[in-house]
Amino acid sequence: MALTYEAIATTTVGSGGASSIDFQSIPSTYTNLSILVSARGSSYDGTSTNQLFLRFNNNSSSYSTRQISAATGSVGSGTNPYGVTSAIWCGEMPSVNQTASTFGNTLIYIPNYTSSNNKSLSVDNVSETNGTADYTFSVALTAGLWSNTSVIDRITLYCKYTLDGTFQQYTTATLYGIKNTV
Amino acid sequence: MPAGATYDCIATTTLTSNQSSVTFSSISGSYTDLVYVIYNKTGGINTAVRFNSDSGTNYSLTQLYGNGSAAASLRSTNVTYGIAGVIGNDSTVVGHIMNYSNTTTNKTLIGRGGAAGDTYLDAFVTLWRSTSAITSVTFYQGSDAGTWGSGSTFTLYGIKAA
Numbered sequence: 621m622a623l624t625y626e627a628i629a630t631t632t633v634g635s636g637g638a639s640s641i642d643f644q645s646i647p648s649t650y651t652n653l654s655i656l657v658s659a660r661g662s663s664y665d666g667t668s669t670n671q672l673f674l675r676f677n678n679n680s681s682s683y684s685t686r687q688i689s690a691a692t693g694s695v696g697s698g699t700n701p702y703g704v705t706s707a708i709w710c711g712e713m714p715s716v717n718q719t720a721s722t723f724g725n726t727l728i729y730i731p732n733y734t735s736s737n738n739k740s741l742s743v744d745n746v747s748e749t750n751g752t753a754d755y756t757f758s759v760a761l762t763a764g765l766w767s768n769t770s771v772i773d774r775i776t777l778y779c780k781y782t783l784d785g786t787f788q789q790y791t792t793a794t795l796y797g798i799k800n801t802v
Numbered sequence: 803m804p805a806g807a808t809y810d811c812i813a814t815t816t817l818t819s820n821q822s823s824v825t826f827s828s829i830s831g832s833y834t835d836l837v838y839v840i841y842n843k844t845g846g847i848n849t850a851v852r853f854n855s856d857s858g859t860n861y862s863l864t865q866l867y868g869n870g871s872a873a874a875s876l877r878s879t880n881v882t883y884g885i886a887g888v889i890g891n892d893s894t895v896v897g898h899i900m901n902y903s904n905t906t907t908n909k910t911l912i913g914r915g916g917a918a919g920d921t922y923l924d925a926f927v928t929l930w931r932s933t934s935a936i937t938s939v940t941f942y943q944g945s946d947a948g949t950w951g952s953g954s955t956f957t958l959y960g961i962k963a964a
Contacts, residue, residue: 746927
């Protein structure tokens with residue numbers, strides 16, 4: 621029986637940290653892609669969670685994000701968080717200023733990544749640090765769009781809205797391929 | 803090319819009578835992540851969860867939920883249960899516990915729940931502040947105050963990263 625759900629590649633960040641997590645040479649033999657991320661980032665503003673962003677094919681344009689989230693005492697919704705259109709916002713992650721040994725979880729689903737259509741994706745993201753102040757926790761649902769018809773063969777994850785943060789040791793990301801053939 | 807299945811069914815059960823809780827125990831540490839899927843036959847508002855039978859104030863949670871006309875959020879810290887999804891009659895909850903078997907990080911659960919017929923839908927996170935490997939997971943209806951009804955199903959999957 622052919623495998624439907626396969627791990628393509630996995631990364632665990634070492635003691636030196638990582639400026640990005642990069643999946644290259646992604647085969648075109650699957651139907652959909654999924655990325656499971658457990659992440660912790662460098663400092664953002666000294667107290668708050670840090671951000672997770674994604675790019676396709678090392679391309680820095682044609683992205684849009686729409687989200688609904690809870691990170692304060694109320695629910696918010698908007699587009700292109702932090703004003704970023706050069707990548708897709710995939711939610712928040714605990715930073716080094718927050719509860720030790722604590723990582724946020726993100727589920728990214730990219731259907732039809734080899735099609736000749738623009739590429740859409742769905743993101744579920746959570747960050748929980750047992751903190752009580754605003755922006756020490758987050759639940760976010762994101763819809764992302766890359767208005768580009770190219771086949772996706774590279775996915776890069778970044779920390780911080782300026783894309784220059786550092787993923788901390790023990791951050792993990794695994795890329796899975798899903799086939800729709802029986 | 804990875805060998806073997808990446809996504810395994812570890813255990814599944816369908817209740818034939820009412821129960822106050824459902825436990826998956828002796829969970830193998832050979833996977834990377836766990837996924838649970840619950841179909842709730844009757845009643846309830848929230849699914850509560852405990853890991854390794856820990857009843858201490860080691861859980862915190864955030865929930866984003868809506869009832870079809872309004873959205874809101876819920877937040878709790880230092881509590882004795884985590885949240886594992888909102889439920890109602892004929893409802894489904896799916897949750898994902900990443901890196902459950904390591905002894906390095908605290909354990910975080912992410913999931914979605916929904917009872918389209920009668921109550922809410924939600925997205926949620928639970929943090930269990932323990933670096934212990936998870937070897938058992940127990941699900942309760944509403945902080946151990948409710949009862950899982952006959953016909954409810956519970957399935958646990960393991961996912962490998964390699």
